[in-house]
Amino acid sequence: MRKRLLCIILLLVVTILSGCRATENQELTENAEIAKLYIEKEGYIVLSYESNVSTYVLTKDMVKTLPYSMYWTLPGNDPKPAYGKTVSVEKFIVKNHPLDNYKSGNAKSKGKTEVYVHLANGEVVAGTSFPVMNEQLSGGYWNINGKTN
Structure with missing residues (x-):
């Protein structure tokens, strides 16, 4: 009886843990695969x-308003080639990024970074990043490589 109960508990734990890792193993769309390759080529894990x-x-009008103005005015993010096109934004968590060690007052990075890759017609047209923080951080984004100017 004890063995059976132990097996049931173990099976439940394994099921719960495998559910928590679903995003790591989920199948990537074509855009997500292109974005992932781009991120890895930039040197991020x-x-x-x-x-x-x-x-x-x-649209040109969107680039003048929030939140789009935050993304498209960053270094390397030129909106002109993407005007009139459908932009898809894919989010990844990476490490080995300049923002992995970001600090602002008492807030500090958890050693990993959110990276958002913007694609149009299957091509990377922009990117943004933001450190994963131990506390809420307010403000805008950095470009894909952690720069604001």
Whole structure:
């Protein structure tokens, strides 16, 4: 009887743990695969694919308003080639990124970074990043390589 109960508990624990790792093993869409390869080419280690967080058609007016102005005015993020196109934003958690060691007052990075890759027609057109913090951090984003200017 005890062995049976132990087996049931072990089976429950394994089931719960495997459910928590679903995002790491989930199948990537074509855009997510392109984004992942881009991130790895930049030298970052992908810890997990989170999801597609946004899809929109980019217009000149959008780039003038929040939140789009935060993304598209960063160094390396030129909106012109993406105007009139559907932009898909794929989110990953990475390490080996400059923002892994970010500090601001008492808030500090947990040693990993959120990276958002913006794609249009299967090509990377922009990217943003944000440190995963131990406390809430307010403000904008950095470009994919952790720069703001």
